[in-house]
Amino acid sequence: MKRILVTGVGGAAAMNFIASLRMIEESFYIVGVDINCYHLACADVEARYLVSPCDHPDYLNKLNEIISQEKIDLVHPQPDVEVAFLAEHRDQVATKMFLPSTEAIRICHDKMRCNQVLAQADIPVPYSVHLKTLDDLPEAFMLIAQRSRIVWVRAIRGAGSRAALPVSTCLQAKGWISYWIEEKGLQPRDFMLSEYLPGREFAFQSIWYQGELITSMARERLEYLMGNLMPSGQSSSPSVARTVHREDVNEVATRAILAVDSEPHGVYCVDLKENAVGIPCVTEINPGRFFTTSNFFSSAGCNMPYYYVCLALGNPIPSLPKYNPLDEGLYWVRGVDRIPKLFREEQWKTLCRSW
Numbered sequence: 001m002k003r004i005l006v007t008g009v010g011g012a013a014a015m016n017f018i019a020s021l022r023m024i025e026e027s028f029y030i031v032g033v034d035i036n037c038y039h040l041a042c043a044d045v046e047a048r049y050l051v052s053p054c055d056h057p058d059y060l061n062k063l064n065e066i067i068s069q070e071k072i073d074l075v076h077p078q079p080d081v082e083v084a085f086l087a088e089h090r091d092q093v094a095t096k097m098f099l100p101s102t103e104a105i106r107i108c109h110d111k112m113r114c115n116q117v118l119a120q121a122d123i124p125v126p127y128s129v130h131l132k133t134l135d136d137l138p139e140a141f142m143l144i145a146q147r148s149r150i151v152w153v154r155a156i157r158g159a160g161s162r163a164a165l166p167v168s169t170c171l172q173a174k175g176w177i178s179y180w181i182e183e184k185g186l187q188p189r190d191f192m193l194s195e196y197l198p199g200r201e202f203a204f205q206s207i208w209y210q211g212e213l214i215t216s217m218a219r220e221r222l223e224y225l226m227g228n229l230m231p232s233g234q235s236s237s238p239s240v241a242r243t244v245h246r247e248d249v250n251e252v253a254t255r256a257i258l259a260v261d262s263e264p265h266g267v268y269c270v271d272l273k274e275n276a277v278g279i280p281c282v283t284e285i286n287p288g289r290f291f292t293t294s295n296f297f298s299s300a301g302c303n304m305p306y307y308y309v310c311l312a313l314g315n316p317i318p319s320l321p322k323y324n325p326l327d328e329g330l331y332w333v334r335g336v337d338r339i340p341k342l343f344r345e346e347q348w349k350t351l352c353r354s355w
Contacts, residue, residue: 002313003029005063005072005095007086008079009048010039012237013292017078018044020298020305028309031070033063054085064094074098074312076289080159083288084109098312100208100268100287104261108285112156112192114260121259124252124281126152126273128194134174134181140193141170150196153177155186159286166196197281199274202244204253205291207304208264209311215304215320217297218249225335237292242345243300243330249280250323256282267308296332299342301325 004021008014009032021028022044032045040048049066052059067075072095077083086093087102099105108114112130119125127147129140144151153173155163163180167173173193180186206216223240253270261268269291272280294305302325307317329345343351 001027001029002309003031003071003073004309005031005033005067005070005075006045007033007075007077007082009043009045010034010036010041011078013290013294014078015043016292016295017076017290017305019295020303021309023295023298023303024306029070031066031072033066054082059085060089060092064092067094074309076309078289080109080286080289087288096312098266098308100264100266101261104264105287107260108287110156111154111284114285115192115194118256118259118282121255123256123259124275124279126194126197126275126281126283128192130156131177131188131191131193133188134177136188137174137177138170141173144193144195148195152194152196154192154194155180155190156192157190163191194283195275197273197275197283199276199278199280201274202246202249202272202280203238203241203291204249204270204272205294205297205304206253206257206268206270207308207311208257208266208268210265211263213254213264213322214307214311214317215302215325216250216253216323217302217304217326218244218246218253218324219293219296219332220244222331239333239335241293241296241332243297243326243328245324245328246280252280252282256285260285261287267304293332293334293340295340296342297326299332299340300327300330 006014018030030045031047032043033049033051034040035053037050040050051062074096077086084105087099087105107117115125115128129143131140150166150168153165153167153176165176177191201221202218204218207214219241221238221241225237225239256270257264257268266288267290269286271283273283275281310317331343334340
């Protein structure tokens with residue numbers, strides 16, 4: 001029985017990673033660690049441990065003690081902060097991991113740096129400016145506003161659309177950034193301004209092994225989980241998603257991954273959004289961990305978390321197409337306190353009748 005340790009196990013993304021493994025007939029012994037005892041208590045695991053945040057001096061020692069005690073075969077870090085930390089300290093982790101290069105993770109976790117790397121490689125990205133000080137804001141805002149009536153303000157680090165807001169005036173941008181500085185401890189240099197991309201939004205999830213693309217699938221975000229409660233009107237996690245077959249999305253996402261890592265290894269997830277003329281532009285790359293809704297593709301028949309575990313441990317996987325392993329037009333509908341459901345496009349005619 002494979003013994004897997006999952007970090008951030010109380011979070012939705014880790015829970016859905018585990019749910020994917022539970023879909024397989026093969027049994028797994030899963031150990032979960034988390035910094036929140038309430039969330040940890042809800043995890044579907046065989047053993048659970050409360051740990052300190054990964055920036056605590058004793059985190060690595062405690063993690064290795066758990067690895068030893070539980071005879072762990074593979075550690076899967078799901079939160080970005082733990083992906084970054086464990087990648088930086090991979091030589092000190094007492095078991096296997098399946099992570100991209102440390103440098104690639106560093107690039108991707110700095111959204112402004114990632115934007116610059118991709119732009120230099122002629123990959124479509126939103127035109128962006130890094131804010132250095134608040135005094136630089138009027139000029140930075142003007143540079144973006146010349147291209148886009150709406151300016152997208154965002155933090156260069158963090159998940160879940162952290163500190164993101166579409167604004168139409170410099171005064172709005174200043175007020176939003178000042179709030180995060182005064183109340184949340186950020187600095188002006190933690191922000192970037194980008195042109196607003198008005199088109200459809202896509203998410204590309206992929207697994208690579210020593211530079212070879214194993215498989216990938218793209219979906220479109222149609223509605224956002226609690227987007228109506230967000231100042232920006234959206235979140236990074238969909239309440240409704242649909243599988244798509246878009247050659248341009250696949251091609252741009254693949255080129256983007258190869259631009260940040262010449263030999264990709266592990267999981268790479270890419271967010272893209274269409275610009276005003278319909279070209280998909282990369283807004284960010286998430287290396288080393290799965291999208292929150294990894295169980296969507298797993299439920300539809302492409303279980304990437306399972307393939308990921310097999311590859312990491314040197315076990316065989318079925319032959320998979322590099323792109324589009326699932327049909328187009330599969331819908332994943334989810335929400336708070338609602339079990340996610342998978343639908344085919346043609347089902348709407350019978351399920352949702354209009355009066």
